[in-house]
Amino acid sequence: MSALDWYLQINLKARHLRLLVTIDTYRNLTQVADVTHVTVPAVSKSLAELERGLGLSLFSRTAQGLVPTPYGDCLIRHAREMLTILHQARDELKALSSGTEGKVHIGMLPASASVLLPQALSILKQRSPGTNVMVTEGTTALLLPELWQGHLDLVVGRLPPPDTLGSFQEKELLEEPVTLMTGRHHPLARRKTLAWSDLRPFPWILPPVGSILRDPLERALEAHDVPLTSNYIETLSIHVARAHLQISDFIAVMAGTPTGDTAQPLHTLPLSLPRLLRPAGVLWNRNRGLTPSAQLMVACLEEAAQRLQAGLGNAPRAASSSVKGNRLHASPEAT
Template identity: 30%
Template sequence: MKIDERHLIQLAAVVKTGGVTEGAALLGMAQPAVSRTLSMLEKRLGEPLFLKGRRPLQPTPLGRALADHGQTMLAASRKASDTIESFRVGKGGTVRIGGTPFFMDALIAGMIAEFQNQHPDVRIDQIYGYFPDLRAALKADQIDLAICPIDILDEGSGLEFQQILPGRNVIACRVTHPLLLKRRLQPQHLLDFPWVAPPPGSPLLADLRSMLLSFGATELRIRYTGGSLFSVINYLKGTDALTVLPHGVVFAQRNEKSITALPVNVPHPERALGLLKRADAPRMPAVDHFARHVQNGFDNLKHLIKRHEEAVVWGL
């Protein structure tokens, strides 16, 4: 015998509240409609659903068993409604993001934690990548948002880019590096030390090569390559090696007092960190909320990063 799920839900509401009027109110229905449903259900079953003469209403064993099924459906319906409402207001769902490793580890990971403290029901799925891979992931609908530095976004790319931080590279070293004791650095001083290369595929790798060639290097003295941000930082802390990093990444390590920037003006391409997404992407409230959170986070950081930058007297 097939029973309409809506009838079981109405039965569950009456059993839960102990009265037809109360059950109807719980469901937002009219009392006569619920009464008709229960009467029709009893006739179809040929069995009573409630004990006669009991107030509040008490179900028969069969009524209780059917009400339990209805309660499961009612709870699922309520949960589905809550899920829909959470999605609509951006308090639930999944945000799929991708980003360049150094920026994600140094700055974005902390912003993700802050965001989820405010939106605990939003799940964040993250991948690492550089611009070509992230662009492909966006177009393949594998991620909703990319956070990466780019130079120029081709017209007709189908993507939208929102800048959140101007690009600037610096030469990073440990806070006790001997070059920090020199009053005026010269390019040849920088070439006396080994270098840490950014991971393959990082735009910083091309920046490093271009910078060293502009300083007159005939060969690159690369001692360590391919590490994560924190492996690079830990390596720098124990050696006199140098590397090139975005200034925002060095800024994020300021409280650790382990690495700093040399007072050297580094040439680098025009590049900005920003949020990248598909222009035709469907509206996702949780993604929009997360993007605004990151934008606001960098708006608050910009003046601090600028002050940190101005605290160094750029020499070359």
């Protein structure tokens, strides 16, 4: 066994991991000493001992502070991952000792999971009141790196294109129709029949450039000779879109959005769009696996999808719930 192997396997402690991450965060020994409540010499001594034990220089001392060397960058990245795993183990042990069932950290993609996830959470709380959930809303670009690093257990929402995923496992849950929506007062809402050309004078509520829906939507409209006007609003917020449709003549594209909302009633335009998106589903990091609480959450998502499918009437059938176990693609940074 080499000296490096021996030190990593026998002598490396959690306090070393915390020290590395803290130094990387602040890049200044005085600030590190302040937040860790020790003296500057003590911090400097601990770092020197770690570097001596590894036989590697982890930080360069510069006028701008401590800067990680390539060795430091490598070890800091793994230190963050190991600390995340230790925190998860702590949370699970605390949950078991307190009689609760555990905690699930879920990333929710806006709009596409705004109906599915609340239904699943309701089912979860009926089955296991002691299983607690933390939900973080964000875009694919924000949530997939968090899932990859272990800060999230699951990401729920519209499944990204297959070639943009990293080492994630996915489960398709629900095919939802993509429809063109207006407020009930909209001039086109009073028309029994429509042609695509009737859409041309009106402004749009659009998903932002780079979002999953934007490019296929633009291609579908171009195929029907409906150029997007320069008068539009970009948002992923279903709440903003619904509210603005109530007071404007805008047109919005929505996936799986029910029209039977009595508080903010909407009208579905009778024009059929092709399948623009993949199904709604759930992703997790296959290299980390799922905790029992996360497995229960996935089961509740499946049940919620089945219930929602029953209410979609003539919409396409629910997607297969089988796990796409061999679907591995590029790294998550590509999203």
